[in-house]
Amino acid sequence: MIQQERHLIMKRGTPFGILSWAFLGLLGLGSAMAVAAPGATGGAQAPGASLQQGSPQQGSPELEERQPEQRRQLTGVDYCMACHGYDGAGDTTIDDNGLAHNIYVDPERFGSSVHYTDDLKDCLGCHVAGFTVFPHENTSTKTCLNCHEDHFPEYEAIKLNLEKSVHNDNDKAHLDCSACHSPHAVKRATQATPTEKNMACIDCHEGRFNESGESLLERHSWHPMAKIHLYNLPCIACHSQPDESQPGQHAFKHLITRDGASRDCNDCHEPSGKMPWYLAAMGAPPDPDSFKNIESKTYLTGSSRNSLLDMAALLLLAATFLGCCGHGFLRYFFARRRAAQ
């Protein structure tokens, strides 16, 4: 799949790629001119204030070599958003993981992400080297574990599962955390809306990795309540199986593909279903009686579902049916015998 699309993506060295980089360079130059004009504002509206900092320069010295005031200006998010917040900026190169490298950072999503609201507010906090020269060269960016080292054991467990999944299939893609969980949009599980969570999947599976060509709703039309589930639940509610040994938001690390995902209402909706783990991932306290956590006025099909009860009910219906048939057959049999006598 990725091979089929490579030709569509800008690459350095191709005419299209050269034009794209030239365009971005002009964009940066334009921004610089806008900033240089007294009282001028312009460019993309980054989180917080408008663009205010100095201009990027070709071959600028690294951050450490600059004066403190200049360094403060260059680390501002607004400064980088002049280029990266422009929604015309898109896929530029293909990364080692096989995915197109998209340089666009949605200012709105980044502005509400935990990496902006909680602490960083500073692109260079993660993009530690090579980002103060234009175009960026010899770059170095922190990985998740550089900061979140306390999650290393969970990461190891997740990594093991990732390595077994299609997301680590070398023929298609070789993904790392940030390929799906964009650090520019990351939120706590309890704060992200289902739509925001699903962007991790939809970004690829509604677009470049949609092999069937059907819409998400079409692909889920088998479900008796497709819309309400599709638009209100994270994809992983069905496309993962919780690991009971790891409750909480990391319970859903076993991703399930289309063919393996459960199509059984009971899988979630019966009291022993996986809904408690899903709710735990959403931030609700783990509770074996999952329905106590549903306070909305929603009819839960299957709220009376229980595999054993359903089996007993079907057996009772079958026994009644077979009993009637058997009784009728015996009546017929004895009537024939009497007639023969």
Place this chain on the structure above:
Amino acid sequence: MTTTTGTANATHEHTGKVYLATIVDRAWHWIHALGIVLLVLTGMNIHFADTFGVLSFESAVELHNIVGIVVSFDWGLWFFYNLFSLRFRFYLPSRDELPPGLLKQAMYYGYGIFMGREHPFHINSRRKFNPLQKLSYLGVMFVLVPFQIVTGLFLYSMFTGYSVYDSNLSMLFSLVHYLGAIIAACFVMAHVYLTTTGHQPLSLLQFMITGWHDDEGP
């Protein structure tokens, strides 16, 4: 052709048939029959939404709600008609029917019917049902159907906002409503089968269509 027509307990001059099911009896019966079959089917469509998807979930819920309300009013028709026409007497077992009459009827279904014996209880203007029928109809019409109506209407009231939604009560009521529905489905199957146990396989079905029963006896 008949001594009286359209009047309960009339007897046919030549055939000996007895008129036991009035037009109101037959009306509530067939509305109930169609209604309960639809309720069972739409209920299965809702309960087994992932495997029994004849109708869309929304359509099944809507149809189930409408038919449920129709059947509730139909039960009211049955109750008040039998109450004011004094026809509840047909349902009340006499002292000698419980339990000897029940055993006699059960023995007939378990043995006598295969041997070609006569029905132990003949139907006439004073006896519309055999003891097993009386007991099962009393159970169904005085216990099961009202139970389904009460639990169904309570669920309906919660989901339409007439009463406060409570997820715990919702689960409890949907569970017992489901169990009641299973028993109702079993009753319908057995009831339909037992209509073939008249003098002819279709004679009891004809009785519930025409109102005339052909089993006049002492």
